Amino acid sequence: SQILLHRVLPFSKRLMSATILPGESVVDATAGNGNDTFFLAELVGEDGKVFAFDIQQAALEATAGRLGELTSRVNLILDSHADVDRYVNQPIGGAMFNLGYLPYSDDKSIITKPKSTIQAIHKLLGMLKKGGIITISVYDGHDGGKEERDALLAYVKTLHQADVHVIRYELLNQRNNPPFLVALEKVRDFEEVVRV
Numbered sequence: 784s785q786i787l788l789h790r791v792l793p794f795s796k797r798l799m800s801a802t803i804l805p806g807e808s809v810v811d812a813t814a815g816n817g818n819d820t821f822f823l824a825e826l827v828g829e830d831g832k833v834f835a836f837d838i839q840q841a842a843l844e845a846t847a848g849r850l851g852e853l854t855s856r857v858n859l860i861l862d863s864h865a866d867v868d869r870y871v872n873q874p875i876g877g878a879m880f881n882l883g884y885l886p887y888s889d890d891k892s893i894i895t896k897p898k899s900t901i902q903a904i905h906k907l908l909g910m911l912k913k914g915g916i917i918t919i920s921v922y923d924g925h926d927g928g929k930e931e932r933d934a935l936l937a938y939v940k941t942l943h944q945a946d947v948h949v950i951r952y953e954l955l956n957q958r959n960n961p962p963f964l965v966a967l968e969k970v971r972d973f974e975e976v977v978r979v
């Protein structure tokens with residue numbers, strides 16, 4: 784039988800699949816081990832481009848290993864997603880965030896932070912095509928996770944409903960601090976978020 788109420792990561796991928804077109808440029812804001820980068824590289828096809836950010840060299844190496852031949856469709860960028868506008872100068876079809884620390888890493892103290900996460904989302908909303916979606920998988924079980932969660936939720940609630948539709952999606956009966964999803968759909972064309 785077919786599942787409709789997917790877990791967070793598969794659900795976020797379905798949203799991306801529904802909106803991203805072959806040939807588009809897209810952003811993986813948190814490359815990590817490259818699972819979402821790989822997924823996005825397949826979605827955009829050979830004429831598309833994925834800009835994949837991480838502040839850890841080890842993450843970009845893991846991502847390159849995961850990509851194999853698809854590496855040619857991906858720009859691996861060792862820098863913070865907060866500076867996305869230094870690297871991406873074109874409209875984007877979508878963006879994915881997976882917050883928190885790098886899974887399987889020895890150093891779980893390197894985590895996404897409220898300020899840079901919100902700066903990146905803010906800039907990406909300007910670059911996003913009308914009808915495009917940004918997915919953000921939020922973990923709040925680690926040190927620093929609750930602060931980031933609260934700052935993110937406060938920020939997205941300031942977005943004007945005529946500009947962006949904002950949802951929160953979560954499974955309520957899962958064990959071990961599962962992530963929840965925040966997804967933003969740009970419903971009006973604008974280059975910068977100004978209305979509050």
Ligand code: SAM
Nearest residue numbers: 813815816817818819837838863864881885895
């Ligand atoms: N989606 C990834 C995967 O499929 O494996 C997992 C991402 S992991 C939960 C979060 C990643 O964000 C870590 O690798 C971490 O180094 C990275 N990160 C933390 N702060 C960042 C920043 N300011 N800019 C870009 N990446 C950042």
